[in-house]
Amino acid sequence: MTGSPIRAPGTATDRLRSLLADLVVHTSRSVFRRTPWNFDRANGVETEAAVGEVALGIDVENPDGRCKYEASSLKHVRFAFGRIPEPLANWSFVDIGSGKGRIVLIALGFPFRRVAGVEYAAELHAIAAANLDRYRGPRRAAAVDLVHGDALCVQLPPGDTVVFFYNSFGGAMLEGYLDHLEGTVQGAPRRLLFIYSNPTERFRLDRRAAFRPVFEGASGYDLTWWGNRRLVVYEVGAAQP
Numbered sequence: 281m282t283g284s285p286i287r288a289p290g291t292a293t294d295r296l297r298s299l300l301a302d303l304v305v306h307t308s309r310s311v312f313r314r315t316p317w318n319f320d321r322a323n324g325v326e327t328e329a330a331v332g333e334v335a336l337g338i339d340v341e342n343p344d345g346r347c348k349y350e351a352s353s354l355k356h357v358r359f360a361f362g363r364i365p366e367p368l369a370n371w372s373f374v375d376i377g378s379g380k381g382r383i384v385l386i387a388l389g390f391p392f393r394r395v396a397g398v399e400y401a402a403e404l405h406a407i408a409a410a411n412l413d414r415y416r417g418p419r420r421a422a423a424v425d426l427v428h429g430d431a432l433c434v435q436l437p438p439g440d441t442v443v444f445f446y447n448s449f450g451g452a453m454l455e456g457y458l459d460h461l462e463g464t465v466q467g468a469p470r471r472l473l474f475i476y477s478n479p480t481e482r483f484r485l486d487r488r489a490a491f492r493p494v495f496e497g498a499s500g501y502d503l504t505w506w507g508n509r510r511l512v513v514y515e516v517g518a519a520q521p
């Protein structure tokens with residue numbers, strides 16, 4: 281699974297449209313790469329370059345786990361954080377599939393109780409750790425953790441927690457992760473928010489009684505980023521009878 285759905289272009293018009301879209305995206309990316317609006321340039325890190333699924337060491341035979349690394353934009357992430365009830369000091373924040381750590385670095389600039397990223401690919405986890413050392417941006421969160429592992433095997437921090445999810449996996453793996461989150465709130469009641477960015481499989485959450493959508497919308501146009509700007513925020517609670 282990728283950040284934005286991949287469609288095999290069919291007709292000549294589709295192929296032309298897809299070529300034009302690629303041209304606009306590549307031009308815009310290379311123009312912004314040299315400006316202060318580029319996150320990496322502004323903060324002395326490398327989070328932008330996409331990484332394909334083979335390089336991630338992900339089992340490409342498993343369609344549910346198919347995924348490439350693609351970073352979210354600063355504007356999109358700030359928009360998502362604006363949906364979290366204040367004060368942020370009451371919340372831990374966890375990015376599931378944190379890649380090179382861009383969201384963790386952005387979250388560091390907010391006064392969360394704790395910030396964490398969980399990443400499966402060893403190479404990306406190592407890049408995230410190097411980025412965390414070099415990061416020149418603000419550090420207001422009380423604590424930060426980068427965890428190398430499979431999100432399905434990692435426990436959330438105790439207390440009220442926000443989980444950010446940008447299409448790291450889908451299908452049965454996503455179902456397994458949603459079961460894991462339901463089990464977490466049942467085992468230790470707390471507030472749990474699930475921010476689903478580019479919610480291509482939101483039907484899996486919408487059919488669960490324990491997942492209640494509390495916000496849906498899209499961040500504003502962003503010439504530095506061409507990902508899907510939609511997101512849905514769910515409150516995860518005990519299933520209502």
Ligand SMILES: C[S@@+](CC[C@H](N)C(=O)[O-])C[C@H]1O[C@@H](n2cnc3c(N)ncnc32)[C@H](O)[C@@H]1O
Binds near residue numbers: 432
């Ligand atoms: C689309 S990228 C999102 C990166 C980051 N969250 C962001 O929005 O900037 C998805 C990431 O999920 C990671 N991933 C895939 N399956 C995972 C799993 N089971 N556990 C942890 N991370 C996983 C991939 O390696 C990839 O870095």
